[in-house]
Amino acid sequence: MCRIRCFEERVAQLKRSLQVHGLIHLSIGGEGVAAGVCSQLRDDDAVYSGHRAHGHAIAKGAPLGPLMAELMGRADGLCRGLGGSMHIVDAAHGFLGATGVVGGNIPLALGNAVAARLRGTDQITVVFFGDGAVQAGHFHESVNLAALWELPVILVCENNGFAEFTPRSAHTPIERVSDAVAPYGFERATVDGGDAAAVWAAFGEFLAIAREGRGPMLLECLTHRRRGHYEGDAEQYRDPLADEEWTRSDPVARLRERMLAEGWIEAAGIAAVQAAASADVDESVEFARASPFPEPELTAELVYAG
Amino acid sequence: MVQLDDDRLIWIYTQMLRIREFEERVKRTFEEHPGVIRGHTHLADGAEASIVGSLATLQSEDQLLTTYRCHGYPIVLGTDTKAMMAEIYGRKDGLCGGYGGSMHLADPGRGFLGTSGIVGQGIPQATGAALAAQIRKQGQIVLCFFGDGASKQGAFHESLNLASLWKLPVVYVMENNNYNVATRSEQEDANAANGEPLSVKAKAYSMPGFTVDGGDPLAVYEIVSTAADRARAGDGPTLIESKVYRLSAHGNLIAPPGVPLHYPEHEAITVFGNREEYEAALRGDPVPRFRARLVEQGTLDPGRADEIAERVREEMDAAVQFALDSPYPEPEAALDHVYA
Amino acid sequence: MAREIPYIAAVQEALQLEMERDETVLFYGQDVAPSDEDPLVKAFGRDRVRVSPISETAEIGIAIGAALAGYRPVVELLMAEFMLVAMNQVVNEAPRLRYMSGGQVKVPVVFKAGYGFTAGWAGQHTGSIYNMFCGIPGLKVALPSTPADAKGLFATAIRDDNPVCYFIHYLMVLEHGDVPEGEYLVPFGEAAVRRTGGDVTIVATGWTVGRALEAAETLAAEGIEAEVIDPRTIQPLDAETILSSVEKTGHLVLADQATRHASAASFIAAEVAEHGFSSLKAPIKLVTALDATIPYSQPMEAYVLPDEVKIASAVRQVLGTAAVTV
Numbered sequence: 012m013c014r015i016r017c018f019e020e021r022v023a024q025l026k027r028s029l030q031v032h033g034l035i036h037l038s039i040g041g042e043g044v045a046a047g048v049c050s051q052l053r054d055d056d057a058v059y060s061g062h063r064a065h066g067h068a069i070a071k072g073a074p075l076g077p078l079m080a081e082l083m084g085r086a087d088g089l090c091r092g093l094g095g096s097m098h099i100v101d102a103a104h105g106f107l108g109a110t111g112v113v114g115g116n117i118p119l120a121l122g123n124a125v126a127a128r129l130r131g132t133d134q135i136t137v138v139f140f141g142d143g144a145v146q147a148g149h150f151h152e153s154v155n156l157a158a159l160w161e162l163p164v165i166l167v168c169e170n171n172g173f174a175e176f177t178p179r180s181a182h183t184p185i186e187r188v189s190d191a192v193a194p195y196g197f198e199r200a201t202v203d204g205g206d207a208a209a210v211w212a213a214f215g216e217f218l219a220i221a222r223e224g225r226g227p228m229l230l231e232c233l234t235h236r237r238r239g240h241y242e243g244d245a246e247q248y249r250d251p252l253a254d255e256e257w258t259r260s261d262p263v264a265r266l267r268e269r270m271l272a273e274g275w276i277e278a279a280g281i282a283a284v285q286a287a288a289s290a291d292v293d294e295s296v297e298f299a300r301a302s303p304f305p306e307p308e309l310t311a312e313l314v315y316a317g
Numbered sequence: 318m319v320q321l322d323d324d325r326l327i328w329i330y331t332q333m334l335r336i337r338e339f340e341e342r343v344k345r346t347f348e349e350h351p352g353v354i355r356g357h358t359h360l361a362d363g364a365e366a367s368i369v370g371s372l373a374t375l376q377s378e379d380q381l382l383t384t385y386r387c388h389g390y391p392i393v394l395g396t397d398t399k400a401m402m403a404e405i406y407g408r409k410d411g412l413c414g415g416y417g418g419s420m421h422l423a424d425p426g427r428g429f430l431g432t433s434g435i436v437g438q439g440i441p442q443a444t445g446a447a448l449a450a451q452i453r454k455q456g457q458i459v460l461c462f463f464g465d466g467a468s469k470q471g472a473f474h475e476s477l478n479l480a481s482l483w484k485l486p487v488v489y490v491m492e493n494n495n496y497n498v499a500t501r502s503e504q505e506d507a508n509a510a511n512g513e514p515l516s517v518k519a520k521a522y523s524m525p526g527f528t529v530d531g532g533d534p535l536a537v538y539e540i541v542s543t544a545a546d547r548a549r550a551g552d553g554p555t556l557i558e559s560k561v562y563r564l565s566a567h568g569n570l571i572a573p574p575g576v577p578l579h580y581p582e583h584e585a586i587t588v589f590g591n592r593e594e595y596e597a598a599l600r601g602d603p604v605p606r607f608r609a610r611l612v613e614q615g616t617l618d619p620g621r622a623d624e625i626a627e628r629v630r631e632e633m634d635a636a637v638q639f640a641l642d643s644p645y646p647e648p649e650a651a652l653d654h655v656y657a
Numbered sequence: 658m659a660r661e662i663p664y665i666a667a668v669q670e671a672l673q674l675e676m677e678r679d680e681t682v683l684f685y686g687q688d689v690a691p692s693d694e695d696p697l698v699k700a701f702g703r704d705r706v707r708v709s710p711i712s713e714t715a716e717i718g719i720a721i722g723a724a725l726a727g728y729r730p731v732v733e734l735l736m737a738e739f740m741l742v743a744m745n746q747v748v749n750e751a752p753r754l755r756y757m758s759g760g761q762v763k764v765p766v767v768f769k770a771g772y773g774f775t776a777g778w779a780g781q782h783t784g785s786i787y788n789m790f791c792g793i794p795g796l797k798v799a800l801p802s803t804p805a806d807a808k809g810l811f812a813t814a815i816r817d818d819n820p821v822c823y824f825i826h827y828l829m830v831l832e833h834g835d836v837p838e839g840e841y842l843v844p845f846g847e848a849a850v851r852r853t854g855g856d857v858t859i860v861a862t863g864w865t866v867g868r869a870l871e872a873a874e875t876l877a878a879e880g881i882e883a884e885v886i887d888p889r890t891i892q893p894l895d896a897e898t899i900l901s902s903v904e905k906t907g908h909l910v911l912a913d914q915a916t917r918h919a920s921a922a923s924f925i926a927a928e929v930a931e932h933g934f935s936s937l938k939a940p941i942k943l944v945t946a947l948d949a950t951i952p953y954s955q956p957m958e959a960y961v962l963p964d965e966v967k968i969a970s971a972v973r974q975v976l977g978t979a980a981v982t983v
Contacts, residue, residue, distance in 0.1 A: 033777025084954025095779035095953025111781040113711045146478050146710035148471015155469050158507035177691040182710035184482050184523040194517040195507050307960035310949040414759030423758040430725045431754055435745055441718020448719055449726035452704045475715030654760035655794045657818035
């Protein structure tokens with residue numbers, strides 16, 4: 012979680028200084044969900060995500076250097092500079108992809124689950140999406156099929172109450188995403204996405220079910236999107252969370268406080284974790300800066316396979 | 318329970334019979350006048366009670382959109398059956414000038430805004446007509462007809478969510494005939510697979526959902542009226558699952574030009590070998606069933622029923638003849654109506 | 658009376674004026690005026706101005722239905738690529754319903770979207786896919802490249818009784834230009850000659866018009882006078898203006914931000930090859946995006962796109978003043 016937080020804060024700075032360009036959506040506020048879910052997965056479990064994917068990729072094991080290099084459009088980026096922030100793929104760690112089309116890869120996640128079943132393995136598939144995706148037609152089509160075929164897929168919805176620049180109430184009369192799948196017999200739960208331990212526990216239960224090849228499941232995580240929809244969003248459409256309120260909902264701060272309170276770690280331990288995260292991020296920026304821009308001819312090479 | 322007077326009940330029966338006879342004549346055209354109907358037709362036989370029961374609730378400015386299985390609705394609205402048959406025969410005097418054919422009838426003057434040949438894709442359009450009705454504030458509502466197959470389409474989900482959010486004056490009528498062409502709904506629908514009625518889908522849209530016996534026109538009339546009243550009052554949409562059984566195959570045979578077309582047997586038999594299911598449906602045929610009910614309760618005299626049947630037969634004979642006699646459009650007419 | 662305003666303001670102005678003029682004009686889409694304090698909402702009310710969820714099929718289908726029922730919806734789709742989610746409604750429904758009904762109904766809708774935002778928005782947000790909507794009878798496609806045209810074409814689109822894809826270019830939203838005040842209409846099917854010249858005709862759309870004009874400046878210093886033509890609408894296409902120009906210049910280069918076989922340039926070239934063959938003194942040359950998904954990294958993104966250097970080079974080739982490159 013610290014690594015994600017540190018990475019994203021650095022990306023925000025780099026974006027402002029134009030070293031990272033394009034359309035960037037940060038995961039600040041989503042660390043609890045990313046870590047609570049992905050840290051329980053294996054490399055051969057598949058994760059799909061939406062446009063706000065850095066945190067999920069990092070939690071799934073994406074190396075920070077190549078990730079930062081991708082955001083800087085360098086040849087050593089995870090996608091060799093071709094994809095950028097919204098199209099991160101780290102196949103080696105099972106992060107099969109981010110997408111810029113809201114909910115667009117939910118059907119793909121189902122396909123992965125079908126494949127796992129055909130292969131007879133206990134690999135599971137997770138797909139992250141926001142509350143905005145729930146009103147899209149492809150969500151509905153996927154829900155019916157996942158339920159009909161009882162696929163071992165876990166839909167994780169980060170409900171931050173906003174889809175781009177409008178609140179959920181402008182999109183649907185259904186407040187809770189878990190209610191949107193009510194007619195379809197999903198195992199479902201809603202948790203406080205800012206409580207990493209709660210996310211861990213809830214997801215862990217679903218994971219056990221999925222490992223038995225059963226499903227589908229939907230985990231709704233109520234989160235707070237700390238920054239705008241994208242970097243550069245003036246956010247005139249909502250009241251900013253006051254700083255103390257943010258501290259109360261900040262998943263990183265909350266877990267830290269709890270760990271200290273429960274005696275799971277000492278202050279020195281916290282500092283060490285933070286220092287390591289910071290060092291890793293520094294290193295990733297160095298790695299990225301040192302990486303050259305790709306040769307333009309690369310654009311022709313990867314259009315088709317074979 | 319709804320109270321309709323005898324005239325209205327007889328009118329309902331008459332419309333059901335008109336639909337049945339029209340569809341029979343379409344089907345017989347393949348045998349009696351081969352080559353006259355090209356392409357794909359889809360018949361409403363078996364769904365008459367649901368169609369008439371639904372449309373009996375309409376007021377004069379209300380509107381509807383349907384699927385490609387569209388013949389039944391304009392018949393009830395009063396569209397000229399001669400023009401309808403001529404359209405199906407591709408003639409110049411057809412309802413749409415021969416431009417659309419069986420799947421694309423339209424009579425906007427009577428509120429029938431049109432159809433879509435693509436499953437589920439008329440649902441958002443009906444929702445849009447309801448948006449227009451809401452803005453106009455003249456108490457209009459829109460009936461949106463589609464089949465059970467359409468309820469798996471993203472368009473269904475998106476439209477029902479929006480209609481509920483904006484409280485649009487629309488009534489969604491899902492005619493569930495248990496088949497999507499040759500696939501049974503349990504094979505493709507999670508709710509059907511669980512033995513649940515499809516109306517449970519309404520829960521995901523915060524709207525009321527009901528299941529009704531689509532073979533009983535009065536039951537359909539009652540539930541659709543309730544939904545129509547709700548819509549007119551500005552309280553939003555309703556999802557109604559009307560259970561029907563289609564008495565013909567999904568459509569006529571699909572074959573390249575040169576191969577004679579006809580109606581094969583119902584998929585229950587040809588694909589699933591379940592003749593008993595089909596025969597049971599025949600025994601429960603809603604048209605003779607309603608006739609028997611009205612005769613039994615004294616509303617309809619058997620003699621009068623026969624007269625009605627005779628008049629209906631004459632009407633559809635005339636429709637067929639008119640269509641056969643109608644000329645084909647001028648070929649150059651193909652370039653008209655591309656743009657408004 | 659004209660004054661200088663940015664492209665995006667010209668777009669807004671057209672919408673405002675048309676909504677004032679005709680109460681059947683509706684405007685909705687994702688993130689459209691979510692706040693009740695929004696000026697459009699205050700002016701026209703929540704019946705006519707709404708925000709919708711991420712539901713393109715429903716948004717576009719609803720527009721069609723409301724149009725069938727007598728309204729004139731403008732749907733904000735944000736990016737042309739989002740229309741792909743609802744291609745059936747755009748291509749198979751909206752433009753075909755009138756025809757199939759034998760002319761009984763009409764579908765006066767405007768699909769408003771931006772395109773071409775090659776500013777690091779990567780593979781799924783940066784395409785120039787307008788060609789997908791061409792050649793569909795019943796559908797029209799407008800590509801304004803100046804603020805004045807953004808206003809005039811939008812107004813015409815709204816008044817047109819047919820479905821229109823009105824595509825604004827996202828790289829141009831802040832470009833300033835003279836825009837007439839008040840009611841201002843630019844007709845469909847009338848190309849604009851942006852620069853006159855006698856040596857070569859350059860046909861360009863959207864953002865590439867600016868690139869063509871820059872190339873023309875470079876070429877003028879070499880004694881080559883280019884005529885730059887902007888079709889403004891690619892469906893309907895004003896082939897006549899282009900053919901007259903080619904008759905004068907004898908040489909044709911087409912610039913397009915789309916990839917070659919998905920470009921407007923390709924079908925415009927075919928028109929000239931067929932109807933203007935005798936005017937041509939050299940083969941036609943297309944300068945389009947290279948055949949790749951738009952890459953994220955800036956040097957690669959720039960590499961695949963057409964630019965003034967490539968356009969000028971193509972002109973020199975057709976004029977025979979440069980070696981032909983493959």
